Amino acid sequence: MTQHRHPESPILSHCPETLPAHAYIDADWYRQEQKTLWANNWVAAGRLNDLKPGVMKKVQIGAASVVVCRASDGELSAFHNVCRHRGAELCSRDKQPMGKLVTCKYHAWSYAAKDGRLVATGHARPTDDFQKAEHGLIKVSHMVWNGFVFLNLSHDPGPLAPDMGLKSLDNWPMDSLVTGHRMVKDLACNWKIFWENYNECLHCPGVHPELCDLVPLYETGIMAPNEAPDWTPEKAAQPLLKEGAVTWTATGKPCGPEFPNLSPVERQNGYNFVTIYPTMFVVAHVDYVRAVYFEPTGPESVRLTAEWYFPQETLDQPGFDAAEVAAFAKIVMAQDAEVAELNQRGIRSPAYMQGKLMPEEYAIHDFHKWLLHNMGRGLQS
Ligand code: FES
Numbered sequence: 001m002t003q004h005r006h007p008e009s010p011i012l013s014h015c016p017e018t019l020p021a022h023a024y025i026d027a028d029w030y031r032q033e034q035k036t037l038w039a040n041n042w043v044a045a046g047r048l049n050d051l052k053p054g055v056m057k058k059v060q061i062g063a064a065s066v067v068v069c070r071a072s073d074g075e076l077s078a079f080h081n082v083c084r085h086r087g088a089e090l091c092s093r094d095k096q097p098m099g100k101l102v103t104c105k106y107h108a109w110s111y112a113a114k115d116g117r118l119v120a121t122g123h124a125r126p127t128d129d130f131q132k133a134e135h136g137l138i139k140v141s142h143m144v145w146n147g148f149v150f151l152n153l154s155h156d157p158g159p160l161a162p163d164m165g166l167k168s169l170d171n172w173p174m175d176s177l178v179t180g181h182r183m184v185k186d187l188a189c190n191w192k193i194f195w196e197n198y199n200e201c202l203h204c205p206g207v208h209p210e211l212c213d214l215v216p217l218y219e220t221g222i223m224a225p226n227e228a229p230d231w232t233p234e235k236a237a238q239p240l241l242k243e244g245a246v247t248w249t250a251t252g253k254p255c256g257p258e259f260p261n262l263s264p265v266e267r268q269n270g271y272n273f274v275t276i277y278p279t280m281f282v283v284a285h286v287d288y289v290r291a292v293y294f295e296p297t298g299p300e301s302v303r304l305t306a307e308w309y310f311p312q313e314t315l316d317q318p319g320f321d322a323a324e325v326a327a328f329a330k331i332v333m334a335q336d337a338e339v340a341e342l343n344q345r346g347i348r349s350p351a352y353m354q355g356k357l358m359p360e361e362y363a364i365h366d367f368h369k370w371l372l373h374n375m376g377r378g379l380q381s
C-alpha cells in the first residue's frame with residue numbers, strides 16, 4: 001500500500017538506501033570527507049564577541065589547525081596555525097593573548113597579526129637567498145555572519161549556504177546576543193550519525209518525552225506539519241508548541257523579554273531551525289538562540305559544542321540562570337547522544353552493510369545527496 005502524501009509534501013515516494021556502513025567507520029572515507037567537504041565549506045568557529053580584541057584562538061578543522069586573530073582594533077584575520085620556519089604550532093592553547101605580532105615560541109619568528117607578513121626571524125640571520133616576503137603565514141578565508149565567525153580552507157571559497165537562506169535570522173538581533181552558557185560534549189559516533197538523527201523525528205516519540213510534550217507534532221514522529229498524511233497547502237499553519245508555551249524552556253515560558261521584530265510565523269513556530277552543513281545548526285526562539293557546532297575528531301568520534309545566546313538585558317535579570325534555560329535542550333541532546341552512540345556501535349557489526357531510509361527520512365536522504373555531491377561521488381541508489 002502506498003502511503004498517502006500530498007505532492008508538495010517532502011515525504012519521499014520511495015525508501016532509498018542509507019550510506020554504506022564503512023562511511024561511518026573507515027579512516028579513508030573520513031580522510032576523503034576532510035579533504036573535500038570539510039575543506040571546501042564554511043566551518044563555524046564561534047562567536048565574534050567571544051573573541052576579544054588582543055586575543056588569538058585555535059580552531060581545528062580536521063587535520064588543519066587554524067589561528068584566528070583579533071587585533072586590538074577588532075579586525076579579524078585567520079591563518080594556518082603553523083610556523084613557516086620548521087613548522088611549529090603558533091597558537092598552542094584554545095585562546096591566548098597576542099599583540100601586533102604572532103611570535104613562534106620555538107625560535108621566535110614573528111609575523112604581523114593583521115596580514116601574516118614575516119617581520120623578524122629571532123636570532124637567525126638569513127642570507128640573501130632567503131626571501132622574507134615569501135614566508136608569511138598562510139591565510140585562511142574568514143567571514144562573519146550574524147555574529148558567527150566562519151572559516152574556509154579552500155583557496156576559492158563559495159558562498160555561505162544556510163538552508164533557510166542568508167536572511168533567515170534577520171529578525172533576531174544576532175550580532176548583539178551574548179553567550180550565556182556553553183556545553184562541550186564528546187560523542188563516540190561518526191559526525192554524520194548526529195546529523196542524521198537531527199534530520200528525522202521518527203525517534204522522537206520513543207526518545208524525547210519532554211520534547212514531545214512541548215511540541216505535540218513530534219509525538220506523531222514527524223518534524224513539520226507538511227509531513228502529515230492529510231496535509232494540504234491550504235491548511236493554515238498551526239502553532240507548533242503546546243498551548244501556553246512560547247519557547248523551549250522547561251515551562252514553555254520565555255526566560256526574558258521576547259525579541260521585538262519577529263514575524264507572526266516566527267513567533268508562532270516557537271522554534272526556527274537554520275541548518276548549515278557540515279558545521280552547525282542554529283535554533284532561534286522568541287527569547288534566546290542556541291547553536292550546535294560539529295567538530296569531527298576521528299572516524300568514530302565527534303565533539304559537539306552547544307552555546308546559548310541571550311540579550312544582555314536577559315542575562316542582567318536578577319537571579320537569572322542561563323544554565324537553567326539550557327537544561328531543557330541538554331536533556332534532549334543527552335537523549336540524542338545516547339541513541340547516536342547506540343547507532344554507531346550497531347553499525348560496527350559485520351552483519352550490517354547498509355540500511356534503508358523511510359519516506360519520513362527525506363532530510364537524511366537530502367543530507368546524503370549533499371554529502372556525496374561534495375565528496376565528488378554519486379549516490380548509489
Ligand atoms: S619553528 Fe617557528 S621559529 Fe622555528
Ligand SMILES: [Fe+2]
Nearest residue numbers: 197203208336
Ligand atoms: Fe532527537
